[in-house]
Amino acid sequence: MKTAITEILGIEKPIFQGGMAWIADARLAAAVSNAGGLGLISSINYGTEAVREEIRKARSLTDKPFGVNIMLAAPNAAEIADLVVEEGVRILTTGAGSPAPYMQKWLAAGIRVIPVVASVAYAIKMEELGATAIIAEGAESGGHVGDTHTMALVPQVVDAVHIPVLAAGGIFDGRGAAAAFMLGACGVQVGTRFLVADECRVHDVYKERLIKASDIGTMVTGKSLGDAVRALKTPFTKQFAKMEADPSVSADEIRAFGTGSLRKAVFDGDLAGGSFLAGEVAGMIRQRESAADIVNDIINGAEKLIYGT
Helix, strand or coil, X not given: XXXXXXXXXXXXCCEEECCCXXXXXXXXXXXXXXXXXXXXXXXXXXXXXXXXXXXXXXXXXXXXXXXXXXXXXXXXXXXXXXXXXXXXXXXXXXXXXXXXHHHHHHHHCCCEEEEEECCHHHXXXXXXXXXXXXXXXXXXXXXXXXXXXXXXXXHHHHHHCCCCEEEECXXXXXXXXXXXXXXXXXXXXXXXHHHHECCCCCCHHHHHHHHHCCCCCEEEECHHHCCCEEXXXXXXXXXXXXXXXXXXXXXXXXXXXXXXHHHHHHHHCCCCCCCCECXXXXXXXXXXXXXHHHHHHHHHHHHHHHHCC
């Protein structure tokens, strides 16, 4: 399946693996890229120099294109912005903030910048800044979420900009990918399903909870703090929601309770203290599988539905 994004980036299949914080490392990214998609390394991986090591490791594991996801709200975002230029990274996705302070530097270095957006207004702004493409992410996704859902967001973003648009949020298999293409997207980004990939390093408890999740197995917390996040329903998320609903609990107390919760989920499988980020498609997960099997199932499934082949 060739689309505008496969031609621009030199990838075989129009699918990105989400740059999930503390999760997306060289091993997972290389596996996705070797399968023909675009693997992404998270910039939230033990610090700036550790990210440099992951980039170099990915180059030893694949000769295919891969990228780095930069969480712009991170304390070391400016350092990572320089590091990707130093390391010759060719593709970036960005989120949790505006890439405006770094765009000139990145574009001068020939880097393709693809921001994640949750609104039409932000998509237009990113195009004006010189973005190569846009990832329109709906509220079905895991992690930080906006208010508009994928089915409504993607076609509005497609109509508003003149650069390629990828769809994210609520995409699990060929059916979701085909729907995204019908909405005008030229590719998809998938996060939650890759959490159960053999090459994904999350704790076994994380993978087991995803496999057992139901259609109503996730919830959104943090809206009262202006930082809405979707995660699996666990003792932690239920306690977080309870604290949010209690007017006697301050915002600082709630934030303190959530500090380090993603790391506790990823590395320790801590149900009481960990935030197991996941999208609404968690209820569709039934088994562990390789990253290549995930990529092929999604894209081959979409091709059969669209082309009947």
